[in-house]
Amino acid sequence: MTALLQTQGLTRRYAGLIAVDGVDMAVQAGSVHALIGPNGAGKTTLFNLISGLEIPSSGTVRLRGQDLTALPADRRTALGLARTFQNVRVFAAMTVLENVLTGLHPCRAAGLAATILRTPRFRREERALVERARAALDMVGLAARAGERAGGLSYGDQRRLEIARAMVPEPAVVLLDEPAAGMNPAETETLAGLVRRIRDLGTTVLLVEHDMGFVMDISDTVTVLNFGRLIFSGAPAAARQAPEVLEAYLGHKVAARLAARVQRP
Amino acid sequence: MPGWLDDFLWTYQNLVHALGINGLLALSMYVVLAVGQLSLGQAAFMGLGAYSSAIMTLKFKLPFLLVLPASCIAPALFALAIGAPTLRLSGVYLAIATIGLGEVLRAVYINVDWLGGALGLSGIPDSAEFWMIYGLLGVAVVALWLVGRSGIGRAMEAIREDETAAQVLGINLARYRLGALLTSAVLAGLAGALGAHSSSFIGPNEYGFEPAVTILSFALLGGSGTPLGPVLGAWILTLLPELLRGFSDLRLVFNGLIIVLVVLFLPAGLLGVRMRRRAA
Numbered sequence: 066m067t068a069l070l071q072t073q074g075l076t077r078r079y080a081g082l083i084a085v086d087g088v089d090m091a092v093q094a095g096s097v098h099a100l101i102g103p104n105g106a107g108k109t110t111l112f113n114l115i116s117g118l119e120i121p122s123s124g125t126v127r128l129r130g131q132d133l134t135a136l137p138a139d140r141r142t143a144l145g146l147a148r149t150f151q152n153v154r155v156f157a158a159m160t161v162l163e164n165v166l167t168g169l170h171p172c173r174a175a176g177l178a179a180t181i182l183r184t185p186r187f188r189r190e191e192r193a194l195v196e197r198a199r200a201a202l203d204m205v206g207l208a209a210r211a212g213e214r215a216g217g218l219s220y221g222d223q224r225r226l227e228i229a230r231a232m233v234p235e236p237a238v239v240l241l242d243e244p245a246a247g248m249n250p251a252e253t254e255t256l257a258g259l260v261r262r263i264r265d266l267g268t269t270v271l272l273v274e275h276d277m278g279f280v281m282d283i284s285d286t287v288t289v290l291n292f293g294r295l296i297f298s299g300a301p302a303a304a305r306q307a308p309e310v311l312e313a314y315l316g317h318k319v320a321a322r323l324a325a326r327v328q329r330p
Numbered sequence: 331m332p333g334w335l336d337d338f339l340w341t342y343q344n345l346v347h348a349l350g351i352n353g354l355l356a357l358s359m360y361v362v363l364a365v366g367q368l369s370l371g372q373a374a375f376m377g378l379g380a381y382s383s384a385i386m387t388l389k390f391k392l393p394f395l396l397v398l399p400a401s402c403i404a405p406a407l408f409a410l411a412i413g414a415p416t417l418r419l420s421g422v423y424l425a426i427a428t429i430g431l432g433e434v435l436r437a438v439y440i441n442v443d444w445l446g447g448a449l450g451l452s453g454i455p456d457s458a459e460f461w462m463i464y465g466l467l468g469v470a471v472v473a474l475w476l477v478g479r480s481g482i483g484r485a486m487e488a489i490r491e492d493e494t495a496a497q498v499l500g501i502n503l504a505r506y507r508l509g510a511l512l513t514s515a516v517l518a519g520l521a522g523a524l525g526a527h528s529s530s531f532i533g534p535n536e537y538g539f540e541p542a543v544t545i546l547s548f549a550l551l552g553g554s555g556t557p558l559g560p561v562l563g564a565w566i567l568t569l570l571p572e573l574l575r576g577f578s579d580l581r582l583v584f585n586g587l588i589i590v591l592v593v594l595f596l597p598a599g600l601l602g603v604r605m606r607r608r609a610a
Contacts, residue, residue: 142500
């Protein structure tokens with residue numbers, strides 16, 4: 066089975082630093098795939114390379130087998146990629162509903178003339194988009210706040226709004242960059258439920274997260290990066306015991322001691 | 331037209347024309363600000379419209395109803411030509427580049443005798459009519475308003491607020507920016523042609539740095555959240571010198587003072603509201 070989203074030899078070099086180093090990663094359709102690793106491991110750079118905000122030095126990104134590497138970010142979105150950001154990027158001055166409607170931009174068909182003339186087709190389309198946006202807000206539990214200014218929402222609500230905005234065009238893959246950052250345990254619990262619902266609705270989830278409880282709880286596959294290299298990819302339970310992962314997180318001395326303890330009868 | 335209105339328009343013709351034309355220029359500024367670009371090329375576009383229309387009228391004797399629509403061709407082509415290299419620039423770099431382009435055009439007008447050289451072109455017939463100016467202004471305000479309230483306006487606001495986020499949501503930045511620059515060029519070109527055919531004379535210095543900044547100040551004063559803001563700003567800054575005629579030496583001082591006060595106390599402009607969109 067070929068993966069839905071696949072990177073091959075993906076590399077991003079900066080002067081004197083290799084942020085992402087020959088990463089071959091395969092994200093299976095219908096899975097929740099977590100990308101973890103110590104700070105500076107290259108997780109966000111990898112996200113930027115996949116979503117098209119950065120150009121790889123070499124390597125390819127494929128979605129459903131189609132090579133995206135040469136496409137700009139907006140074209141990738143139209144083909145079924147969506148993402149959120151580590152530092153929340155909602156449009157603060159817009160209302161909550163308008164933020165989500167902006168996420169439906171690739172789904173708009175009305176041209177300039179139809180827009181100015183307010184043709185019946187334009188009106189029908191706009192109504193349909195508003196309905197879809199409201200459904201997405203409903204999914205993240207923000208339906209009641211549709212008319213509020215997005216900048217006035219709490220941090221956790223802004224994160225959920227960003228997820229609704231990314232999810233509203235029904236992407237094939239959504240990249241969530243530290244969705245649980247800054248959330249309390251109750252909010253994280255709700256978020257886990259939301260991520261499962263997203264997967265059940267047919268969108269594959271690739272997420273970067275530091276909250277290990279959350280990652281172990283919801284992911285089907287875990288990929289571990291360290292210094293830009295992929296050092297492990299497999300089931301979450303296996304990641305916990307893989308010596309290279311322990312070493313990356315804890316340093317080689319502690320890892321060796323832990324490994325010795327595991328081997329003792 | 332009722333008699334009194336006719337009289338009024340006759341007496342104040344220059345001022346009434348200037349209000350409408352500056353309104354169009356303010357809209358030309360609004361369009362680029364709406365996608366988060368600080369371009370100071372509006373005066374240059376206006377100059378291209380003015381010169382191309384004056385040449386068509388004076389040298390080719392074409393009727394004004396043909397000249398007016400044709401006057402936006404040269405600015406539009408210029409916008410397309412500079413669009414590709416300059417739209418990668420943003421903020422103050424784009425402003426500097428567009429000022430530079432305006433100065434290049436000014437040097438061309440001065441040095442090409444066929445374009446009147448430093449003396450400019452005179453004897454342009456007074457063919458711009460009240461209804462043309464205000465008809466175009468009305469159509470432009472309504473069209474920009476309707477666009478602003480639609481999904482296109484939403485995408486423009488998204489670009490203005492956070493271009494990275496906008497791009498990731500599938501908005502083609504280059505397309506929107508080029509579209510805005512083109513619209514801006516067309517509006518300024520029409521304003522230039524109407525201006526040239528209201529004042530009978532045009533010269534190279536009318537389209538340089540100073541008018542570029544004045545056009546920007548229309549939008550700063552009025553606020554660039556809706557198309558009405560910049561038009562209001564243009565009207566105030568056009569009327570003010572007339573009301574302060576006794577202090578004509580201090581005109582620029584007053585203009586400058588207003589801008590400083592607005593930037594300090596009303597950073598969003600006099601009409602500091604954002605476009606309301608239907609949330610059906």
